[in-house]
Amino acid sequence: MAKFDHIVILTGAGVSAESGVATFRDAGGLWEQHRIEDVATPEGFQRNPALVYDFYNQRRAKLGTVEPNGAHTALARLQAEHNGRVTLITQNVDNLHERGGFSGVMHMHGELTKARCMACASVHQWMDAFDGATPCPTCTHTALRPHIVWFGEMPFHMDMIADALGDADLFISIGTSGNVYPAAGFVQEVRARGAAHTVEINLEPSAGASLFAECRHGPAATLVPDFVDEILGD
Numbered sequence: 001m002a003k004f005d006h007i008v009i010l011t012g013a014g015v016s017a018e019s020g021v022a023t024f025r026d027a028g029g030l031w032e033q034h035r036i037e038d039v040a041t042p043e044g045f046q047r048n049p050a051l052v053y054d055f056y057n058q059r060r061a062k063l064g065t066v067e068p069n070g071a072h073t074a075l076a077r078l079q080a081e082h083n084g085r086v087t088l089i090t091q092n093v094d095n096l097h098e099r100g101g102f103s104g105v106m107h108m109h110g111e112l113t114k115a116r117c118m119a120c121a122s123v124h125q126w127m128d129a130f131d132g133a134t135p136c137p138t139c140t141h142t143a144l145r146p147h148i149v150w151f152g153e154m155p156f157h158m159d160m161i162a163d164a165l166g167d168a169d170l171f172i173s174i175g176t177s178g179n180v181y182p183a184a185g186f187v188q189e190v191r192a193r194g195a196a197h198t199v200e201i202n203l204e205p206s207a208g209a210s211l212f213a214e215c216r217h218g219p220a221a222t223l224v225p226d227f228v229d230e231i232l233g234d
């Protein structure tokens, strides 16, 4: 495999599927059981905060019952052993990349294990359930919300992400359906420069599969370790 200096990876729900974390749009996924506009928009939160707190409290509790899979640990091995830079951008709000050993993950859609105060904007590590009656540890107002990016809100780390995409030699998209922007447009940003190789790894062709120079279709926990071996020359 050609030598790449800066490797930029985008992950989505599919990378955590084999750990037992539900995806969104697959059969049996979260959007079959919940209306997006009820649980993943600021308007839904305003209408029925109890429903939204409950949705995220349940998913946070589930995190304690799942473990990183071979895809998470292979990406951590890539970071540890690659003779160059590895940037990991995830749309996932779980903490399985960190628990698999990757450090410095960019969570563009937020994190289940954090709460943000709508009164003072402080962000807190939060493992337990919380709701509209829980006081903020910083300002004591009862105004905590999940530290999650809902539809219509600006994803996090966009400046750092733009820098990384502008400097990538290899862009790998793993386990995402390519339906949600701006993440779905990253491959086009990379390709517009014409300098990087682009690879999709997904169970099946995503909505943006034709935009990638190379596609590998199958389960991430098998394909990602194989691909990492190839990159590292093992």
Ligand code: BJW
Pocket: 011, 012, 013, 014, 015, 017, 018, 023, 024, 025, 026, 029, 040, 091, 092, 093, 109, 148, 149, 150, 151, 152, 153, 154, 155, 158, 174, 175, 176, 177, 178, 179, 180, 181, 182, 201, 202, 203, 204, 206, 218, 219, 220, 221
């Ligand atoms: C496997 C596997 C295995 C399974 N191995 N693979 C019209 C046009 C264009 C854009 C818009 C538009 N109207 C509105 C917009 C913008 C909107 C948007 O994109 N809407 C679309 C629905 C059209 N986006 C936004 O509002 C975003 N903000 C924004 O755009 O701000 C303005 C801005 C302007 C300029 C620059 C930058 C920004 C915010 C998006 C917030 C998304 N939030 C969610 C929920 C919150 C988090 C949570 O609760 O967990 O984030 S939605 C949900 O979708 C979640 C995910 O992160 C996201 C992506 O889903 P993902 O990861 O792709 O999962 P799935 O389920 O869709 O796919 C899983 C894939 O894995 C499948 O393909 C499987 O095959 C595969 N798979 N098992 C490998 N074992």
